[in-house]
Amino acid sequence: EVQVVESGGGLVEPGRSLRVSCTASGFTFDDYAMSWFRQAPGKGLEWIGFIRSKTYGGTAEYAASVRGRFSISKDDSKRIAYLQMNSLKTEDTAMYYCTRNGPYGGNSRADYWGQGTLVTVSS
Amino acid sequence: DIQMTQSPSSLSASVGDRVTITCRTSQGISRYLNWYQQKPGKAPKLLIYGVSSLQSGVPSRFSGSGSGTDFTLTISSLQPEDFATYYCQQTSNTPWTFGQGTNVEIK
Numbered sequence: 001e002v003q004v005v006e007s008g009g010g011l012v013e014p015g016r017s018l019r020v021s022c023t024a025s026g027f028t029f030d031d032y033a034m035s036w037f038r039q040a041p042g043k044g045l046e047w048i049g050f051i052r053s054k055t056y057g058g059t060a061e062y063a064a065s066v067r068g069r070f071s072i073s074k075d076d077s078k079r080i081a082y083l084q085m086n087s088l089k090t091e092d093t094a095m096y097y098c099t100r101n102g103p104y105g106g107n108s109r110a111d112y113w114g115q116g117t118l119v120t121v122s123s
Numbered sequence: 124d125i126q127m128t129q130s131p132s133s134l135s136a137s138v139g140d141r142v143t144i145t146c147r148t149s150q151g152i153s154r155y156l157n158w159y160q161q162k163p164g165k166a167p168k169l170l171i172y173g174v175s176s177l178q179s180g181v182p183s184r185f186s187g188s189g190s191g192t193d194f195t196l197t198i199s200s201l202q203p204e205d206f207a208t209y210y211c212q213q214t215s216n217t218p219w220t221f222g223q224g225t226n227v228e229i230k
Contacts, residue, residue, distance in 0.1 A: 044222075045161075045167065045210055045212070045221045045224075046221070047217075047220070047221070061217050063217075063218045097166055097167070106214070107214050107215065108214060109157050109169055109172040109178075109214065110159075111169050111172075111178065113167055113169075114166060115165075115166055116166055
């Protein structure tokens with residue numbers, strides 16, 4: 001059974017950093033890109049970024065709202081994708097979701113979603 | 124960025140009704156259009172990808188159609204478990220963008 005499980009969310013002060021993780025099982029992790037999305041309380045869905053599989057260079061793309069502050073990485077040996085969030089702002093408060101995507105990342109669908117991890121940025 | 128205009132933003136319907144949700148994009152996106160269902164407190168779930176392909180395990184009462192800049196999600200006979208919020212998403216270009224959502228409520 002395909003599963004992705006996020007962890008590492010919590011309360012963090014503005015300007016600080018936080019790393020959330022996404023642990024995958026039930027599929028060949030190396031073969032897939034992984035994406036991150038978020039949803040602020042009571043709002044719609046926002047794409048944050050994705051990281052391609054190594055077959056396609058393992059490169060990442062990001063939304064403008066997080067580019068330069070957030071970075072995505074993928075440890076195929078551990079089957080974990082990471083979202084490193086730096087210089088956090090109060091507007092980054094949201095539920096953060098990890099998804100499995102097609103290997104190239106671009107033009108792909110998010111076919112499996114985790115349950116999400118809540119990040120609250122507040123002093 | 125590609126803008127996604129989803130309509131209606133909400134609708135009330137009865138069990139058994141046929142429901143149609145539309146999504147218009149600000150430019151052509153080929154067939155890179157997906158639909159997701161989200162229930163309160165839960166993660167989104169992929170229903171339809173590539174405009175009209177049904178994700179494995181999704182009931183056949185869900186269907187997608189469209190081309191160019193105009194797309195439609197249809198639920199042929201609404202069931203109690205279908206009351207949820209539905210989002211369209213384009214993956215033609217980054218940044219990937221979503222419609223604002225359609226909340227389907229019980230009439």
